[in-house]
Amino acid sequence: MVVDNRPYELVLYGASGYTGKLCAEHITMHLPTNLNWAVAGRSADKLQGVVKKLEELNRDRNPPSIEVTAHQKDDLHALVRKTRLVVTTVGPYSKMGEPMVEACASNGTHYLDCTGESPWFRQMIQRYHRLAQSTGAIIIPQCGIESVPADLLTYIVCNQIRSRFSSSTRNVTHVLYNAKASASGGTLSSILAVFETFSISYLIKSMHPFALCPTSPSSSNRNAPLHAQQSLYEKLLGVANIPGMGIMTDSPGASVDTAVVNRSWGLLSSLSPPSTSYGPNFFFKEWMRSTGLINAAIFHYAFMAAPLFLIMPPIRWLLRKFVFLSPGDGPDLDQAGRREFIEYRTIGEADPDASKKTSARLYYEGSMYAFTGILLAEAAMVLARPEEKSGQPCEARRLGGGLLTTACLGEEFVDRLKAAHGVVLEVQ
Numbered sequence: 434m435v436v437d438n439r440p441y442e443l444v445l446y447g448a449s450g451y452t453g454k455l456c457a458e459h460i461t462m463h464l465p466t467n468l469n470w471a472v473a474g475r476s477a478d479k480l481q482g483v484v485k486k487l488e489e490l491n492r493d494r495n496p497p498s499i500e501v502t503a504h505q506k507d508d509l510h511a512l513v514r515k516t517r518l519v520v521t522t523v524g525p526y527s528k529m530g531e532p533m534v535e536a537c538a539s540n541g542t543h544y545l546d547c548t549g550e551s552p553w554f555r556q557m558i559q560r561y562h563r564l565a566q567s568t569g570a571i572i573i574p575q576c577g578i579e580s581v582p583a584d585l586l587t588y589i590v591c592n593q594i595r596s597r598f599s600s601s602t603r604n605v606t607h608v609l610y611n612a613k614a615s616a617s618g619g620t621l622s623s624i625l626a627v628f629e630t631f632s633i634s635y636l637i638k639s640m641h642p643f644a645l646c647p648t649s650p651s652s653s654n655r656n657a658p659l660h661a662q663q664s665l666y667e668k669l670l671g672v673a674n675i676p677g678m679g680i681m682t683d684s685p686g687a688s689v690d691t692a693v694v695n696r697s698w699g700l701l702s703s704l705s706p707p708s709t710s711y712g713p714n715f716f717f718k719e720w721m722r723s724t725g726l727i728n729a730a731i732f733h734y735a736f737m738a739a740p741l742f743l744i745m746p747p748i749r750w751l752l753r754k755f756v757f758l759s760p761g762d763g764p765d766l767d768q769a770g771r772r773e774f775i776e777y778r779t780i781g782e783a784d785p786d787a788s789k790k791t792s793a794r795l796y797y798e799g800s801m802y803a804f805t806g807i808l809l810a811e812a813a814m815v816l817a818r819p820e821e822k823s824g825q826p827c828e829a830r831r832l833g834g835g836l837l838t839t840a841c842l843g844e845e846f847v848d849r850l851k852a853a854h855g856v857v858l859e860v861q
Contacts, residue, residue, distance in 0.1 A: 441471050441516035442817040444500060446533065447523035448472035449479035451617050451763040452547060452577075454486075456522060456806035461487045461494065463854055464810060468817070471498040473512060474523075504529065509536040518543040518817045520809050524619055525626035526574070527553040534561055534572060541568035541834075543816045547577030547805050550623055551689040552631045552639035554836075562836040569834040573841070575693055576812050577805035581839050582777045583607050583690035583719060584697055586793045588840040589847060589860055590781030591711040593791035601712025603784035604658050605694075606675060609684045609721040611776040614801045617763030625753065628743045636740075640688045642717075645696040647703070653714035654695075660787060661718070671733030673720060678778065681720035682729035683736045690719050697840035701828060709828055709843070714784050769800035796857040807856060808839075811849040815842045 445460070447453040449472075457472060472480050480499045488496050500515070502508045504523070513519055513536045521533050526548040537544040538561040548554065554574045565572050575581075591602045627636070643650050656662070667673050673681040684690075694717045701709045723729035742748045764773075776796045783789035797804045815827055829841035839846065851858045 439514070439516055441469050441498070443468065443470040443518050443520060443813050444473050444512065444516040445470065445497075446473045446512075446519055446521040448483050449474050449476060450522050451619055452802045452805055453522040454483060455766075455800065455803045456520065456809050457483060457487060457497070458490060459803070459806045459810045459854075460497075460813075461491045464814060466494040471500045471516070473500040473502055475501065475503060477501045504532065506532055506536070509533055510540060513537050513540050513542040516542060518545070518813055520545045520813050522547055522809070524548060524550075525623040526550050527623070527626045527630040530574075531557065531560075538565040538568060538570050538572060541570050543570060544572045545576045545809055545812055545816070546574050547579075547809055548574050548623070549577070549579035549620070549686065549689055550627050551575075551644070551692050552627055552636055554693075555639045555644055556631075558645060558836045566833060566835040571816060571829045571834050571841075572836045573812070573829070573839060574836070575689070576839050577808055578775075578801055579686050580690040580693040581808045581812075582795050583686070583717075583779075584693050584838055584840045585847065585850070586777060586779035586795055587694050587711075587717060587781070588697065588709075588843075589793045590779055590791045591715075592709065592844075593793075593860060594781050594783050594789065595708075597791065598783050598786075598789045600783040600786070600789065601710070601714070602781050603653075603712065603714050603716065603787060604661055604782040605711075605715070605717045605779060606661070606678075607690070607694075607717065607719045607779045608675070608678055608681065608777065609686070609719070609775075610678070610778045611722065612774065614773050614775060615764040615769065617802060619763070621752075625743070625749050628740075628749065633744060639692075642688075642691045643695050645692040646699040647696065648699040650695070651713070654698075654716055657716050657718060658782075658787060661782075670726070670730040671737070672723070672726060672729040675720070678720075678722060680723045680726055680729050682723045682732045684719045684721035685736065687719040687721075691717055693838050694840075697838045700832060700837060700841060704828060704831055712784050763802060764800065766800055766803070770803070773800055774798040775801060775804070792861045794857070794859045794861075797855060799855055804856075807853050808850075811853050812839060812842055812846055814849060815845050 448457045484496045780792045827843040
């Protein structure tokens, strides 16, 4: 259990990095001014520079404390004992993330990160889920653009189906409907790190839709309902035509998001009473909207071929040398704020009557890394100040700890995002 007399409610580890700075700015501008928090990392000078900028952003609040720490076991254990919650943006997580997960799981300290490295998430479940359960630590990886939109929108439409129709959910279709975004050096470095860290066989197992799921799926969970299945022609081209949505192709984050959503399905199904269960026949599929059939097919085959190149060390070396940015670098924030945006749309169908539907939409205009900073900061408040808004424990607390998902943060996280600056979250 997290001890109440710890000096900090939240420690942001990696605050001088590209995403860490943006998360710190959202905390400074939009979270309660009486939040007891600290920024942490290895460089005192860099952290002091971050704090100076934060003071200029909001002079109505006290600046965060500074915690300088080495990325070593004893130092990290000492750090996490000072706080209820750690938010870490230090990656690649497959190379740098495990020591902080181990420290938090061992000391009953809650944890959030913004990885998209699903094989690493699977490894952390295998190594630390039971330990975190025993200490009451809530450990939630992938609390950024991967995989909050898919996970939370699915949670929303399933809840709406339950409340409106008194029914469970059969089918959820999640679509990356529109986007214009750029990647940072940290994101690109993380992609390469996954291929450098894990064996090919482990990567293949980790990409399975139920790789993270705590329960065994049935045939219904593995297969879409008949009306939603692709024709042979569509399967050959790797596309789909969804009424009201358009032509679809592979979503770059689909395998990562699907594994997380299915973990949420399994975790929430285990709660008693099962008031947040999606249903025994639940099926999830993610797509990306394309501009046309030819473009959709071209993207599908290019996307399928990409891993074949990334497993080759010479290709990864060339990408690092001549293409990818260095970790810590990223898109110009002023340009990103003016040019970047992202929109997701999600449709849920009741079980067994597919004509009973609900939908949700999530839209953000601005830097995708600022969006990740918002997601991390707002999720942090659910754990740092439990029951502040709803007065009821979220599903993560009802589960008692472990390696969980953002859907387990429940309605309070949904409400916080609806109210978050720049975020549009609509339910129909």
